[in-house]
Amino acid sequence: MQIWLAQVGRVKLYLLDTDRHDNDPIDRWLTGHLYGGNQDTRIAQEVVLGIGGVKALTALGIKPSVYHMNEGHAAFCTLEIAREEIQKTGKSFYDIEQTVRNSCVFTTHTPVPAGHDVFSPDLMDSYFANYWPQLGLSREQFLALGARRLGDPWEPFGMTVLALRLSRAANGVSELHGEVSRKMWQILYPDRPENKVPISHITNGVHARTWTAPLLGDLYSEYLGEDWSSRVADPEMWAKVDEIPDAELWWRHQVLKERLIAHTRSKVKVARQNRGEDHDFIQAAENLLDPKVLTIGFARRFSPYKRGNLLLRDAERALRIFGNEQRPVQIIFAGKAHPADEEGKRIIQRLMDWCKHPAIRYRVAFIEDYDIYTGQKLVQGVDVWLNNPRRPLEASGTSGQKVCFNGGINCSVLDGWWCEGYKVGADGKGLNGWAIGEDANTSDQELQDRIDSESLYKLLEEEIVPLYYDQDENGIPHGWIEMMKASIKTNSPLFNTDRMLVDYVAQMYAPGAKVDAAPILASVGV
Numbered sequence: 001m002q003i004w005l006a007q008v009g010r011v012k013l014y015l016l017d018t019d020r021h022d023n024d025p026i027d028r029w030l031t032g033h034l035y036g037g038n039q040d041t042r043i044a045q046e047v048v049l050g051i052g053g054v055k056a057l058t059a060l061g062i063k064p065s066v067y068h069m070n071e072g073h074a075a076f077c078t079l080e081i082a083r084e085e086i087q088k089t090g091k092s093f094y095d096i097e098q099t100v101r102n103s104c105v106f107t108t109h110t111p112v113p114a115g116h117d118v119f120s121p122d123l124m125d126s127y128f129a130n131y132w133p134q135l136g137l138s139r140e141q142f143l144a145l146g147a148r149r150l151g152d153p154w155e156p157f158g159m160t161v162l163a164l165r166l167s168r169a170a171n172g173v174s175e176l177h178g179e180v181s182r183k184m185w186q187i188l189y190p191d192r193p194e195n196k197v198p199i200s201h202i203t204n205g206v207h208a209r210t211w212t213a214p215l216l217g218d219l220y221s222e223y224l225g226e227d228w229s230s231r232v233a234d235p236e237m238w239a240k241v242d243e244i245p246d247a248e249l250w251w252r253h254q255v256l257k258e259r260l261i262a263h264t265r266s267k268v269k270v271a272r273q274n275r276g277e278d279h280d281f282i283q284a285a286e287n288l289l290d291p292k293v294l295t296i297g298f299a300r301r302f303s304p305y306k307r308g309n310l311l312l313r314d315a316e317r318a319l320r321i322f323g324n325e326q327r328p329v330q331i332i333f334a335g336k337a338h339p340a341d342e343e344g345k346r347i348i349q350r351l352m353d354w355c356k357h358p359a360i361r362y363r364v365a366f367i368e369d370y371d372i373y374t375g376q377k378l379v380q381g382v383d384v385w386l387n388n389p390r391r392p393l394e395a396s397g398t399s400g401q402k403v404c405f406n407g408g409i410n411c412s413v414l415d416g417w418w419c420e421g422y423k424v425g426a427d428g429k430g431l432n433g434w435a436i437g438e439d440a441n442t443s444d445q446e447l448q449d450r451i452d453s454e455s456l457y458k459l460l461e462e463e464i465v466p467l468y469y470d471q472d473e474n475g476i477p478h479g480w481i482e483m484m485k486a487s488i489k490t491n492s493p494l495f496n497t498d499r500m501l502v503d504y505v506a507q508m509y510a511p512g513a514k515v516d517a518a519p520i521l522a523s524v525g526v
Ligand SMILES: *Cc1c(COP(=O)(O)O)cnc(C)c1O
Pocket: 300, 301, 370, 371, 372, 373, 375, 376, 396, 397, 398, 399, 400, 402
């Protein structure tokens, strides 16, 4: 293995690399791709990350005060920290486990089961048979570190389980996700009620300056202060957004929307050419979308739980909304499916077909390669950001937060961060955006899809479209702009990385920060 150093601003970023001439050809490829391998590739990658990561830091002479594991992928690091400690002190695993735990914290990032790696005991044998003796453990004791329950020889080794067992503190990434995670992992804490499971939450945030369009950043400099980007967690600073004249905010927003449309046209045209579509359809890309029209953005990985086609559930009604002559609506989709996700690919196909419908062929666009550049253009240029996952599977979500810094307005299921961000007024209607469906889950997916799609159509027809098209003689929608300002004022001070980092330092990294970890079953019974 070799280590690369990338200097990111003032931060040193070390990268692990197996692509060395003295490695096997297969091993050289391990760090060259993220997804797509089998379980064997996956465990090898995680051994490199977790065990290799600790070895790399030791070789560099770096002694971290905290190891922060994000997802279980790096959880093998706990084993290597233990191994080094045992080698140094000659003590037993159970004597030093608390020392390991004192230096580790863990963040879980998704309630979707596929996001939590588990490995079969067979696979663990082939990678760790030489390793557990170095920890002074038997095979059973070792496998118990990753077992949700004991006594089943087929119980897989769970990376999240290992991380929870050997961390002093753990958190989810939004309030609701904390609650869902406590329920999900209560099995590890049989003597505790769900609300006492030691997983707290710190809600995600985004880096304001990276995601705020410079055109708006200039406006913030003028009205909030030159130093606005170093005071982003201050709600009083954001309250000054009210002083920005409506016309000023609006023309800047419109310019950003025009840039997004230009970007979309060129992307879509090239994609149509590459697919060998017919000439007229390729040419039509040049007239795609219109900056005067209410513009919705929807961008994410097309996993089925994100329900990329919820909007098409009642195709006729969707056509009436988007194809309306007087008050049309347009939407830009961006994203791709996981290579192995057939259902996700079908959803994309359905959207692509919908783009060709004569009534809306200029109102719907699909951008296939959703990267950071397209992401920036989208979150900076849309009027409305649509997010309709199946509750409660979106742990936090961050793209809707990026939109707020640019005056975009969220229309989202009350999942992840939006559960905390959404504010209602005295009339029970949204002050800073819209909530799709009810604040409740049903296990009946069909029913949930019906409730949520009905709610989405109704919001579009009765609130979103009328508010946008209520414009003065200069084309300025004052009611809409009031909501844009509410979106900026209420969300920006909360959903940024400055606030997030302060929370991590106080609640997770500070030496006193401590939650009781799950007892290791091995030490109480095996
Ligand atoms: C922000 C962003 C994401 C993550 O968005 P979520 O809402 O958290 O799913 C993914 N890809 C790109 C390109 C992004 O900019």
